Amino acid sequence: xxxxxxxxxxxxxxxxxxxxxxxxxxxxxxxRFDNEVKILGYLEQQGCKFVPRVLEADPxxxxxxxxSCGSRVERIDDQRLHELLAELETYGVHHDDPDxxxxxxxxxxxxxxxxDFELATILPDKTPKP
Numbered sequence: 001x002x003x004x005x006x007x008x009x010x011x012x013x014x015x016x017x018x019x020x021x022x023x024x025x026x027x028x029x030x031x032r033f034d035n036e037v038k039i040l041g042y043l044e045q046q047g048c049k050f051v052p053r054v055l056e057a058d059p060x061x062x063x064x065x066x067x068s069c070g071s072r073v074e075r076i077d078d079q080r081l082h083e084l085l086a087e088l089e090t091y092g093v094h095h096d097d098p099d100x101x102x103x104x105x106x107x108x109x110x111x112x113x114x115x116d117f118e119l120a121t122i123l124p125d126k127t128p129k130p
Contacts, residue, residue: 070106
């Protein structure tokens with residue numbers, strides 16, 4: 001596996017078959033894990049195709065395995081980032097970490113994607129009903 005991110009909050013590794021393994025640590029690791037799993041599940045239900053899909057969630061090891069959304073972009077202009085985040089909100093989610101480091105580019109379809117949903121929120125008027 002190739003380590004693509006290793007910070008105080010998480011470690012992200014890319015497997016040779018293209019899956020992404022994210023381990024959470026540091027402050028509020030459990031809450032961030034739970035939130036990302038919830039948000040990505042919600043986005044999958046909404047049919048959002050430009051975010052990772054959770055393949056496995058391990059609450060004991062506090063890690064997820066997801067599909068890959070391409071490689072991280074070196075730069076993206078502010079207008080394109082704003083458009084991407086606005087598009088995400090049409091699916092009912094506010095990212096809450098609008099940094100270019102959370103944008104990837106998927107060459108298979110020429111699509112910018114978003115990753116890292118630890119801090120994201122479901123918009124109040126989009127909250128699923130029990």
